[in-house]
Each structure stands twice: as C-alpha cells, then as structure tokens.
Amino acid sequence: MNIDNKDPILITGAAGFIGAALSIKLLNHGLRIIGVDNLNSYYDKNLKLNRLKNIERNSSNFRNWNFENISITNRNKLKEIFYSYKPRVVINLAAQAGVRYSLKNPQEYINTNLVGFSYILESCKEFEIQNFIYASSSSVYGGNNKFPFQEDQKVDNPLSLYAATKVSNELMANAYSHLYKIPTTGLRFFTVYGPWGRPDMAPMIFAKSIFERRPIDVFNFGKMQRDFTYIDDIVEGIYRCCFKKPQLSNYLDSDSKKDNFLNVPHQIFNIGNSKPVELLHFINLLEVNIGIKAIKNFKEMQLGDVKKTFANTEKLNKWIDYSPSTSIDKGVELFIKWYREYYNY
Ligand SMILES: NC(=O)c1ccc[n+]([C@@H]2O[C@H](COP(=O)([O-])OP(=O)(O)OC[C@H]3O[C@@H](n4cnc5c(N)ncnc54)[C@H](O)[C@@H]3O)[C@@H](O)[C@H]2O)c1
Structure with missing residues (x-):
C-alpha cells in the first residue's frame, strides 16, 4: 500500500523504547506521525521525556510530528484523536x-x-483503519521447548499474565479482523535492546550496575538464552509492515492457507535475530565494552521466566523481504556507546 504524508500514522507508546525509535524512522521517511503516550512512571519518566526531545532533534520533518499525552484506556479521548487526525495506519x-x-x-x-x-x-x-499493526511478544511461546519458535506452534501455555495478555491481543485482533475485515499484523518481538532502551530490562540493569561496580543478579545461573534483537532491526521490520497489509486471500503458501481457512486478513510474525545468546556471554560483551568486570550474584530461575527464546523468521522474510541481522557484538558496542554518552560515564 502507498502511504504519503497526508495519511497520518498513529503510534501508541510513542515515548517508549520502540515507539520513539520508530517515530524517528517514519518521520525521516517523510511520513506524518501522531504519537500517543500517557508517560506513566513504570520506569524513569525523564527517559521518556528525553526520547520525545530526541524525536524533535533527530527528525528532518519535525513539522509532521504531533504528540498527545493520553492513556489508551481513556476511550473518549482516544476516539477524539482518531476523529481529529484521521489516521490510516495505526x-x-x-x-x-x-x-x-x-x-x-x-x-x-x-x-x-x-x-x-x-x-x-x-x-x-469505527474509523475504518487501513492497516493495524500491534506489538505481541516472544513470551507467547511460554514453556514451549521446540526451537526455533515458529508462528504455527501452540501458544496456549503462557507463563505470566503479561504473556497471557499478549496471546489475548492476538486472539482479539484476529476476531476484529475476521468480523470487520481490518487488515491486521501482529509482531512477536524478541528481547529488544539498544540505545534509549528500557531500564527495567537486563541490558540496562546490568550496564548500570557494572558501571557503578555493584553486583548483578544472574538468574538461572546465567544459563538462560535470549534471542537479543537490535532496536534498528525491529524498527526496520515495523516500517516495512506499514506498507504491506494482509489482505483477504493474501496467502503466503499452502501452510498458511490451511491455518487461515476462514480467510482473515490477519498475520502474525516473529521478529527476532534468530541467534540466541547465553546470558553469561551477553554479560561478557558488556564487560568488554564497559571495561569493567561484573560482580555476579548467581541465582535460581525466577517465576514467570522462560529458559530460552529463539525466533524462526522465515515467514517475516517471505512477507517483507527482511529479517533482523545486527550482530550481538555490534549491537552491544552501539548500546554501550549510547549509554556512556547519555548517563555521562
Ligand atoms: N522491548 C522488548 O524487548 C519487547 C519484547 C516483546 C514485546 N514488546 C512489546 O513492544 C511494545 C513496546 O515495548 P517497549 O519496549 O517500547 O516498552 P516501553 O515501556 O518502553 O513503551 C511502552 C510505552 O507505552 C506507554 N504506555 C503504557 N501504558 C499506556 C497507556 N495506558 N496509554 C498510553 N500509553 C501507555 C508507556 O508510557 C511507554 O512509553 C510493548 O507492547 C511491549 O509489550 C517489547
């Protein structure tokens, strides 16, 4: 599908890690963006505000940017935004x-x-959106131990409420897509990391403690594996999905046809690096780039956690001719470079 700057794209969570990076990318491609976020204090609100400033600084098309501080749980305000901006893509x-x-x-x-x-x-x-894209998560695979994770595997065994809400989102999106023919794409993100990252996630928690020479908790004795995916790769994948909407009878192959027998314009894709990294190796890369040895506090596995994530991205590759590819070495180097500059280490 064609999108030009008369067709606004509405991004919710725009002050978040992924939303802010995506906003910069789309603005720099000349698109018009309406960012929505309630700037809640689940983690450092200043980081969210600084991401918003960074959008202004780094966008060649800043006039195409509008920001609305509202919660998506405020139904009336949300409707007003849809009504006044008339986005085509959400x-x-x-x-x-x-x-x-x-x-x-x-x-x-x-x-x-x-x-x-x-x-x-x-x-x-209500507003007949032409293309709806939403964040799902690798956590939907729960305790699944058939690797790599593939989109047609069962996801009926979530290990946390967070994962259960993401499975529910996929089902709700499928129902709306079926009933109202809304073209809908669900993206299962795999452990995203990089500049402007989330302070509640391991890369930021570890980096902070290593810089401050404080001990880090290493769960499951460091034997956990994560398919760490660099932020720019995630953003490129979302960007490409904006221009490709699932359509009725838009089947990829006979397998998807079998699964999608109701002919629903809804697709779900893994988006991950497809190279799981052991936690201890990730910590080692942080140590090398920071130049300080971590003090490790080995601990048992935590409730709700999964031991390994590993994305098969063949379906996404066929769909948008793209799969993430930034090496973990390069990604950690760029992450620590940003971390030093932002936090003045
Ligand atoms: N980062 C990852 O590794 C990862 C992995 C899998 C899935 N995801 C999903 O990707 C999406 C983006 O993740 P992120 O890492 O950028 O997280 P984030 O927390 O940095 O961003 C989410 C943003 O949404 C905003 N928000 C929360 N509740 C809101 C509400 N009621 N109304 C309006 N705004 C609200 C927050 O203020 C935040 O800025 C989320 O749906 C997340 O579940 C992320």
Missing part, C-alpha cells in the same frame, strides 16, 4: 510491559493491555 505499541512486574501489579496489565487494546480495536473498526 501501530499499537502502548502496553504495560515486563514479565516480572506482572506478578506484582496484575491490574495494570488488564487495564492497558486488554481494556486499552480493546478500545484501540473499536476505534480501528
């Missing part, structure tokens, strides 16, 4: 993220990830 990245926090504060996940998500779907229906 990308929902707003969510209460984090697996561990969902054990402590389940209600936030219900409010934003389920109720808020349902309001987004309702608005997509």
Whole structure:
C-alpha cells in the first residue's frame, strides 16, 4: 500500500523504547506521525521525556510530528484523536510491559493491555483503519521447548499474565479482523535492546550496575538464552509492515492457507535475530565494552521466566523481504556507546 504524508500514522507508546525509535524512522521517511503516550512512571519518566526531545532533534520533518499525552484506556479521548487526525495506519505499541512486574501489579496489565487494546480495536473498526499493526511478544511461546519458535506452534501455555495478555491481543485482533475485515499484523518481538532502551530490562540493569561496580543478579545461573534483537532491526521490520497489509486471500503458501481457512486478513510474525545468546556471554560483551568486570550474584530461575527464546523468521522474510541481522557484538558496542554518552560515564 502507498502511504504519503497526508495519511497520518498513529503510534501508541510513542515515548517508549520502540515507539520513539520508530517515530524517528517514519518521520525521516517523510511520513506524518501522531504519537500517543500517557508517560506513566513504570520506569524513569525523564527517559521518556528525553526520547520525545530526541524525536524533535533527530527528525528532518519535525513539522509532521504531533504528540498527545493520553492513556489508551481513556476511550473518549482516544476516539477524539482518531476523529481529529484521521489516521490510516495505526501501530499499537502502548502496553504495560515486563514479565516480572506482572506478578506484582496484575491490574495494570488488564487495564492497558486488554481494556486499552480493546478500545484501540473499536476505534480501528469505527474509523475504518487501513492497516493495524500491534506489538505481541516472544513470551507467547511460554514453556514451549521446540526451537526455533515458529508462528504455527501452540501458544496456549503462557507463563505470566503479561504473556497471557499478549496471546489475548492476538486472539482479539484476529476476531476484529475476521468480523470487520481490518487488515491486521501482529509482531512477536524478541528481547529488544539498544540505545534509549528500557531500564527495567537486563541490558540496562546490568550496564548500570557494572558501571557503578555493584553486583548483578544472574538468574538461572546465567544459563538462560535470549534471542537479543537490535532496536534498528525491529524498527526496520515495523516500517516495512506499514506498507504491506494482509489482505483477504493474501496467502503466503499452502501452510498458511490451511491455518487461515476462514480467510482473515490477519498475520502474525516473529521478529527476532534468530541467534540466541547465553546470558553469561551477553554479560561478557558488556564487560568488554564497559571495561569493567561484573560482580555476579548467581541465582535460581525466577517465576514467570522462560529458559530460552529463539525466533524462526522465515515467514517475516517471505512477507517483507527482511529479517533482523545486527550482530550481538555490534549491537552491544552501539548500546554501550549510547549509554556512556547519555548517563555521562
Ligand atoms: N522491548 C522488548 O524487548 C519487547 C519484547 C516483546 C514485546 N514488546 C512489546 O513492544 C511494545 C513496546 O515495548 P517497549 O519496549 O517500547 O516498552 P516501553 O515501556 O518502553 O513503551 C511502552 C510505552 O507505552 C506507554 N504506555 C503504557 N501504558 C499506556 C497507556 N495506558 N496509554 C498510553 N500509553 C501507555 C508507556 O508510557 C511507554 O512509553 C510493548 O507492547 C511491549 O509489550 C517489547
């Protein structure tokens, strides 16, 4: 599909790690963006505000940027935004993220990830959105131990409430897509890292403690594996999906046809690096780039965590002719370069 700057793209969670990087990319491609975020204090709000400033600094087309500080759980305000900007494409990245926090504060996940998500779907229906893209997660694979993870594997065994909300989003999106023929794409992100990252995730937690020479908790004795995926690769994948909407009868191959027998314009893709890295190796790369040895506090596996993630991205590759490819060595180098500059280390 063609999109020009008269067709605004609405991005929720625009002050977040992925949303802010995506906003810069789309603005620099001449597109008009409406960013929505409630700037909540789940983690350092200043980082979110600075990401917004960074969007202004790094966008050649800053006049194409509008920001609205609202919650997607505010149904009326959300509707007003759809009504006044008339977006053609909607990308929902707003969510209460984090697996561990969902054990402590389940209600936030219900409010934003389920109720808020349902309001987004309702608005997509009412305003006849041409292409709806939303964030899912590798966590939907739960305790699945058949690697690499493939989109047609069962996802009915989530290990946390966070994962359960992401599985639910996929089902809700499928229902709306079936009922109202909204072209819908779900992207299962695999452990995203890089500049402007999330302070609640291991790369940022570890980097901070290593710089400050404080001990780090290494769960499952460091034997966990994650398919770490560099932020620019994630953003490139989302960008390409904006221009390719699932259509009725738009089948990739006979396998997808079998799965999609109801002919629903909804597709789900893994987006990950397809090279799982052991946690201890990741920590070692941080140590090398920071130039300080980590003090490691080995611990048992945490409730809700999975041992390994590993994306098969063949389906995505066929769809948009792209798969993430930034090496972990390069990605960690760029991440630590940014970290030093941002936090003045
Ligand atoms: N970063 C990853 O590794 C990863 C992996 C899998 C899935 N995801 C998913 O990708 C999406 C983006 O993740 P991220 O890493 O950028 O997270 P993030 O927390 O940095 O960004 C989410 C943004 O949404 C905003 N938000 C939360 N609740 C809101 C609400 N009710 N209304 C409006 N805004 C709200 C937050 O303020 C935040 O800025 C999320 O849906 C997340 O679940 C991320």
